[in-house]
Amino acid sequence: MNNISNNLESIGFGKWFQDKIPHGVLDQFDIARVVAVHKDSYTISNGEVDVLAELIGKLIFSASSPVDYPAVGDWVLANFYDENTFAIIHQILPRKSLLKRKTPGKKVDFQLIAANIDFAFIVQSLNENFNLRRLERYLVMVNDGKIQPIVLLSKSDLLDHEAITGITEEIHKIMPDLQVIPFSNQNESYLDNVKRIMQAGLTYCLLGSSGVGKTTLTNNLIGKSKYITKTVSKKESKGRHATTHRQLIKLDFGALVVDTPGMRELGNFSVATGLGETFSEITEFSEKCQFNDCTHVNEKGCAVLKAVEDGQLSAERYQNYIKMNKESTFNEMSYLEKRKKDKQFGKFIKTVMKHKNSQR
Numbered sequence: 001m002n003n004i005s006n007n008l009e010s011i012g013f014g015k016w017f018q019d020k021i022p023h024g025v026l027d028q029f030d031i032a033r034v035v036a037v038h039k040d041s042y043t044i045s046n047g048e049v050d051v052l053a054e055l056i057g058k059l060i061f062s063a064s065s066p067v068d069y070p071a072v073g074d075w076v077l078a079n080f081y082d083e084n085t086f087a088i089i090h091q092i093l094p095r096k097s098l099l100k101r102k103t104p105g106k107k108v109d110f111q112l113i114a115a116n117i118d119f120a121f122i123v124q125s126l127n128e129n130f131n132l133r134r135l136e137r138y139l140v141m142v143n144d145g146k147i148q149p150i151v152l153l154s155k156s157d158l159l160d161h162e163a164i165t166g167i168t169e170e171i172h173k174i175m176p177d178l179q180v181i182p183f184s185n186q187n188e189s190y191l192d193n194v195k196r197i198m199q200a201g202l203t204y205c206l207l208g209s210s211g212v213g214k215t216t217l218t219n220n221l222i223g224k225s226k227y228i229t230k231t232v233s234k235k236e237s238k239g240r241h242a243t244t245h246r247q248l249i250k251l252d253f254g255a256l257v258v259d260t261p262g263m264r265e266l267g268n269f270s271v272a273t274g275l276g277e278t279f280s281e282i283t284e285f286s287e288k289c290q291f292n293d294c295t296h297v298n299e300k301g302c303a304v305l306k307a308v309e310d311g312q313l314s315a316e317r318y319q320n321y322i323k324m325n326k327e328s329t330f331n332e333m334s335y336l337e338k339r340k341k342d343k344q345f346g347k348f349i350k351t352v353m354k355h356k357n358s359q360r
């Protein structure tokens with residue numbers, strides 16, 4: 001393997017992606033990683049230089065959904081021009097993992113958050129942001145994206161040891177296998193708890209509400225304050241988000257990090273896998289339901305409802321599951337409907353154009 005590969009390896013490239021590259025294309029293209037997404041352009045890196053890039057027209061015209069566009073963390077095939085000051089992206093390589101969520105508001109569409117993430121840090125602050133139901137929401141998104149979740153409980157400096165242990169136990173009571181790490185941005189030894197689990201060449205993504213300390217953590221990991229954080233006072237804690245864009249950053253010790261803006265509204269999109277994995281005990285109970293297609297809402301012989309009745313399953317957890325399941329089904333149905341309409345509209349335009357042309 002040549003020099004370029006070493007550079008690529010340093011930004012997370014590996015055998016999994018290498019094996020997905022079509023035969024012969026490397027004579028024509030270079031491999032690069034998307035490190036930032038702008039309005040109509042991208043910043044890509046080959047491990048040596050960061051270059052502004054645009055998509056080739058063919059890619060734009062053939063795109064039929066948001067997943068057809070590059071996201072932060074994507075590996076792409078590109079051509080570099082003008083002494084590596086500009087590039088054109090020709091193709092997105094297959095993704096190992098993909099984080100996406102429903103577009104905020106009523107729109108039935110989804111947005112990509114990041115691609116090819118190995119571990120997602122779900123950050124909640126111990127003092128006021130901690131919430132099991134919100135945690136489950138993030139877990140569904142992360143599990144559905146085929147990403148390993150790790151929970152970071154921030155601002156541990158604000159609570160005593162006992163309170164912190166209490167919260168950790170609360171999580172482990174319902175999700176015993178979940179890795180949970182309390183930390184503080186104001187305490188070196190606690191910070192090391194986070195650094196210790198990060199590995200060179202792997203990509204991490206920071207997720208969580210606004211103000212929980214994601215950017216402060218990123219800055220601490222970088223070692224110099226390069227990204228803007230925000231001062232929150234109680235009064236303005238519902239104020240503006242400090243982080244407005246996503247960017248992939250390489251740390252001194254070789255790990256890669258994507259900081260994301262806090263999400264006020266976390267809607268998920270058709271997440272059968274994520275739900276099943278996050279609520280694995282519900283999946284287990286459901287195997288004993290009388291009907292195969294049981295929705296666990298009002299059916300006779302439902303083992304899930306029985307588990308709630310017997311106290312084997314917490315009512316809050318069950319309700320959160322049902323709520324997310326409904327949302328996900330609704331989003332998927334509405335999205336399919338929207339796609340159908342878009343297609344019909346596309347056909348209509350084509351017919352009109354044909355008709356117009358034939359009249360000339």
Ligand SMILES: Nc1nc2c(ncn2[C@@H]2O[C@H](COP(=O)(O)OP(=O)(O)OP(=O)(O)O)[C@@H](O)[C@H]2O)c(=O)[nH]1
Nearest residue numbers: 155185210211212213214215216229230242243262
């Ligand atoms: N006490 C305490 N405060 C912290 C800690 N980490 C961050 N903060 C403060 O919390 C506020 C918000 O931190 P940010 O890092 O900007 O939060 P963020 O998660 O990046 O927020 P968004 O970018 O809006 O999503 C700042 O005032 C930080 O100084 C911590 O460990 N302990």
Ligand SMILES: [Mg+2]
Nearest residue numbers: 214215242243
């Ligand atoms: Mg931030």
Ligand SMILES: [Zn+2]
Nearest residue numbers: 289294296302
């Ligand atoms: Zn059932």
